[in-house]
Amino acid sequence: MRFKLGCQLDYTVVTSTTLFLNIEAQGNDHQVIEAQSLSVTPRVSLERYHAPESANIYERALLQPGQYLIRYDAEVSLSPLQHDPQSVSEVAVSDLPFSTLTYLYPSRYCQSDQLRHFAWREFGGLERGHQRVTAMCNWIFNNVEYLAGSSNYETSAAETFSRRAGVCRDFAHLGITMCRALGIPARFVSAYGWQLEPPDFHAVFEAYLGGRWYLFDPTRLCPLDGIVRIGVGHDAGTTAFSTFYGTIDNPQQQVWIHPADAGVKTSLDWTTGAISTASM
Amino acid sequence: MRFKLGCQLDYTVVTSTTLFLNIEAQGNDHQVIEAQSLSVTPRVSLERYHAPESANIYERALLQPGQYLIRYDAEVSLSPLQHDPQSVSEVAVSDLPFSTLTYLYPSRYCQSDQLRHFAWREFGGLERGHQRVTAMCNWIFNNVEYLAGSSNYETSAAETFSRRAGVCRDFAHLGITMCRALGIPARFVSAYGWQLEPPDFHAVFEAYLGGRWYLFDPTRLCPLDGIVRIGVGHDAGTTAFSTFYGTIDNPQQQVWIHPADAGVKTSLDWTTGAISTASM
Amino acid sequence: MRFKLGCQLDYTVVTSTTLFLNIEAQGNDHQVIEAQSLSVTPRVSLERYHAPESANIYERALLQPGQYLIRYDAEVSLSPLQHDPQSVSEVAVSDLPFSTLTYLYPSRYCQSDQLRHFAWREFGGLERGHQRVTAMCNWIFNNVEYLAGSSNYETSAAETFSRRAGVCRDFAHLGITMCRALGIPARFVSAYGWQLEPPDFHAVFEAYLGGRWYLFDPTRLCPLDGIVRIGVGHDAGTTAFSTFYGTIDNPQQQVWIHPADAGVKTSLDWTTGAISTASM
């Protein structure tokens, strides 16, 4: 399935500011970049970096004070791997690739050490495999209210767990935290999410199962085969679409994604399909 | 039922120290002090205070450096009010006595504002009354592990809720927090708890229902009609048996309570009886 | 000095709601209520309560769904006690009235247990007395940025201490916390604050010194002799001007205070005067 997507950022830079962007869709066999363009008006020098351990694409720019318009447009074909969830097992910690271990540790927003007791009580006895992570997502969906404005950039999974309210990044943090508490590597994924209302950057997560990274969206706001991956990281703190060192006044953003073809639809049962779009 | 109870504190005072004790059992119609004695060796001047709003008994002493032995002995007859739980209703916030309102607010260890969402989701739809608070106690008993050493004096209900482990004070804090979140006044009660193993000061809580304060013990470690009340307060921070301003090295304590008569037993179903021993 | 002051609350009540108000100025020898009126439109039955331990005045109303306009107007003469700060000493914990002890304990937003080390390091060695609390206020003023929007109703003193930003309630919480950590009873005071910009309810604090409660305002936003006290309590959690159990949509409020006579001015050095307006 093919999507047109992109974003536009309007930034009023007040002091000399170093800006990092992570807005480009990742390209790989399951997510092919058919076309894309990135422009900054007025023109500035952009340094582009492809992070080998994450496949994230970063741009860096040193911006002098002024008004900037940043626009990214892409056309992306998604052909996610889709497996029978029953056939996707967990990988014992003793067999995990060492490169996945970094996603087992607690991080800024995912204090898996603090929720260990709960995670084991609630999910420890369930049959292992993809369906166990689905059970976590169902628990989150059923127990946490999706409530715009109920959290802020400091809110962590332990707080979301207590407060029982949050937005997509909080839902993802909670899913990641439960997975890590049970010894399943999990990481944050920022994305263009088709059908997200209102349109914005979306946040989901991936768990490492059966030798691959599988996507999960506990918000059920987007079909899993309509999620175009941008960045992966330990949590929202390391996976921001925009990070700056300096001063930007009242940053504005617009995000869009829609099918490139008319009449398409997805058919996935949103929280039970086992689908993967990661290159590694 | 009649109990012999008391405690002994061995304090090595290193610098001039002001000590507050709250170790005397409260006396009222349901908890009659038959006899009691309080001694400090070597003798010091004790100032005794009966707090009108709580019925707590405090002693204050200014201790110069030295070794002190404080011993409290009492014989107490308990004749708790016992009601049919089905008949004990909640009091609408619009009808609560103003004096109970202070026990509706969040306190240091009971952040009822933070657990409001959960409390409403889990208990908001239950039938109101004594049985709803019992349902909270059952939830705590079933979801939080009683684990010595799992918490410390800084641990609050929001943390206990996330960590799912604690001791009696944490269990009481969590019960208080759930009650307050639902508009039920609730307060901390320190106590001599018969059958508590190992013997120590116990912590339970009271909820204001049907015009009285009813006892609840989510730990199920003591029969409700074997609990001799010492102090009530907003939470453990304001209800310590001993508070000092100065330096005491390695404070030691012993606590005991046993029936004054041989062969007694209690018959209560621990978490479902509606019993009250408060004077107000 | 005489002030006209008041507030107006516009409430759209959505479900049956119990409302508590604490908006009336306290009346005592130092703060005389010359005239006042409180109206709710449409008219509802108001229950008025004068809390004996705090001198706070509460109103309670049970509101059915609908639109309500609540308006309070008062004319108040302030004649604060004013002492030489050098003459106002601290009271040793061993001599404190028992009724002040409740303001020594940590509370929801004032975790004096957590900031004890800092308080002792920074202020432990200073000369005791009114000027030590002034030193705390100066520290807060110099180290915490007054920044609208930097905190929310969950923000506590420990967070404000780390984040170094807050608004008046956070400044008050921090002052209270430092005092308690050093054994000085301290409590939250909500107020009408002359010259506060933009006009709103103000928050300051009181410390118990030399046998009285003295006012402190670490924000330096209002002259201490232009502060008309409304409520006192452990912290903002127990001293809200409005608390409701039910649903109110988008509550609006206006607050005002100005001199009743033309041409008045205050002459206090804001953070160093020792002034008191408490009845007890």
Next chain:
Amino acid sequence: MRFKLGCQLDYTVVTSTTLFLNIEAQGNDHQVIEAQSLSVTPRVSLERYHAPESANIYERALLQPGQYLIRYDAEVSLSPLQHDPQSVSEVAVSDLPFSTLTYLYPSRYCQSDQLRHFAWREFGGLERGHQRVTAMCNWIFNNVEYLAGSSNYETSAAETFSRRAGVCRDFAHLGITMCRALGIPARFVSAYGWQLEPPDFHAVFEAYLGGRWYLFDPTRLCPLDGIVRIGVGHDAGTTAFSTFYGTIDNPQQQVWIHPADAGVKTSLDWTTGAISTASM
């Protein structure tokens, strides 16, 4: 300078347990492994992993229930780079290697977002370079008490900042947090620390300055040229010497390090030398 060092771990494994160790000293030009041995008794299969992004050496073993003795011995020659602190400048964020960016973000124990205000107020105006990080270390040393038992494995830098007490890992976390808040990449370093009393694993940190990683030890417990690096990571959560999935009863450990030659001494001024032992 040459050291003999090592550790011994006594583990009683109760259930099948996957163990990760990170106890081997890193080998590079500035820290040459002259000899080393690692044994597990009884013998088990060890999987060894050299993490390319950190130079950490991990061992993994799947342990069946039983008693295990793990012993590591090494002889290591340290020849740290030593520069004039005045000559070591900071690297502008716009010039940082992308691979260092991961050490700019907040992590589980280093909430640099929360301490940003303080860091800027306290250190923002200082001259940039190695001496600015030294100023942070001096601040930590002067304002935080080194107090065994004052923290636990959940304690984060924001808490240490408020509580003003901690141990070596807390000191390192605080230094890392201040650096990141100011845009200086910083990371946790676990180490064998000569002269640490009582002997244990040590924790220090590295800041990225002038194109290299420089060591800092705000505890001043060890000379910087007596620190043998083991692991680097975002914080203590990702840099544990031992991590296990399973159950180990009462794990015991011994750690040692001493000069291989008699009569040696270090000459560094502990917190002002600019020394580096990192390979990258």
